[in-house]
Amino acid sequence: MAPASAHAFRNDKMMKPIKVGLLGIGTVGAGTFEVLRRNQEEIRRRAGRGIEIVMVADLNVERARELTHGQCEVVADANLVVDHPDIDIVIELIGGYGIAKTLVMKAIANGKHVVTANKALLALHGNELFKAAQDRGVMIAFEAAVAGGIPIIKALREGLTANRIQWIAGIINGTTNFILSEMRDKGIDFDTALKDAQRLGYAEADPTFDIEGIDAAHKATIMAAIAFGIPVQFERAYVEGITQLQATDLRYAEQLGYRIKLLGITRRTPKGIELRVHPTLIPSSRLIANVEGAMNAVLVQGDAVGATLYYGKGAGAEPTASAVIADLVDITRLATADPEHRVPHLAFQPDAMIDTPILPMSEVTTGYYLRMHVADKLGVLADVTRILADSTISIDAMLQKEPAEGEQQTDIIMLTHQTQEKNVDAAIARIEALPTVVGKVTRIRLEELS
Helix, strand or coil, X not given: CCCHHHHHHHHHHHHCCXXXXXXXXXXXXXXXXXXHHHCHHHHHHHHCCCEEEEEEECCCHHHHHHHHCCCCEEECCCHHHHCCCCCCEEEECCCCCCHXXXXXXXXXXXXXXXXXXXXXXXXXXXXXXXXXXXXXXXXXXXXXXXXXXXXXXXXXXHHCCXXXXXXXXXXXXXXXXXXXXXXXXXXXXXXXXXXXXXXXXXXXXXXXXXXXXXXXXXXXXXXXXXXXXXXXXXXXXXXXXXXXXXXXXHHHHHHCCEEEXXXXXXXXXXXXXXXXXXXXXXXXXXXXXXXXXXXXXXXXXXXXXXXXXXXXXXCCHHHHHHHHHHHHHHXXXXXXXXXXXXXXXXCCXXXXXXXXXXXXXXXXXXXXXXXXXXXXXXXXXXXXXHHHHHCCCCEEXXXXXXXXXXXXXXXXXXXXXXXXXXXXXXXXXXXXXCCCEEEEEEEEEECXXX
16 A cells, blocks of 8 residues: 555645646637637546646737636736746647747746647757757657647557557648549649638648648658657658649549559668658559548558558647647656656657668659650650660550540650669650650659558
């Protein structure tokens, strides 16, 4: 039986709620406040003590007061939250990496744990932030930073800890997945699908971070660090968005048994780590190829468990709030634990991280979809296949369209077996120089994910 003093300590902890400060009460912040209020008893039973948001900082004070129903203090100055002596955990939902970084560093210096959904902040400054937290003995929890309500961070960091992770491929941006689904289903072009996404609220007025692949690359960077025990290094990621994709290519891919998705991919290879985001052909038979609309999915290949798929809502007020509150509960459970024996921020012990090189895209090996618009003449196909053979690229499948009536040009579509990107770069340059090839060759990478 434990001594009476231990029981008294535990009872005091059970009775005394942990106090939380919230920075930013936009969509996710409001969802967090509401879910925490609605499920407070269930959360208390799981965490072992109550969790209360006692202070909110937001520039729109009046709106913040309406959203919190007068149940906590509302201030305009976020410094009042991170400096408050009674607040145990700070939730950062401001976004960006300017003032957000300053406030998170200040909260850490003040000995406060931090929960954040800010993937950009972690992808660019995670190494510095995690070291500061480690040195101060506090935690940064960030489940909500990747794939919204899907608990992929916990799966990689804890659930799959026995595995040597081999690769991860994820649909981790709902905006682009919605646009690609619309383009495929309706046969519309990118610009029309983007306007539809903006009208329906799936895309921001300025969608650059989404459609150019930057948001997905932030998330892939974080997952790579956790999967392989390497520092976060967003600057080394290869990033390509969906703005140049044409409905024609989605249609041809479908005819060949594939679908095109914007994937975040990170893979362990003997030469280094692949870290890349780009449109990718995936066999239609794969479950991840059938993830439609604004949904997210992450496929993880481990040596012991094989392939595991994580699917769900990657954004939205309450799905993301679910992840934020899961982090609050984790910190509440572990706040009194010896800092040396907590789950490390990036899964591996800080002194066991290794700086495995990130491969340049030219060294990546994958398959390719190549579409070329050519003159309808004898010998064109022979010229193209000879160039590919010279570059040690073998053809897996081919589609040659009959020219429309009265037309003198047509499309040739080829799928290649796996080869290095630099081989394809060289072959494309030679193919585009042929007098029978009109314009640029369209190149989309292909992953079997088997």
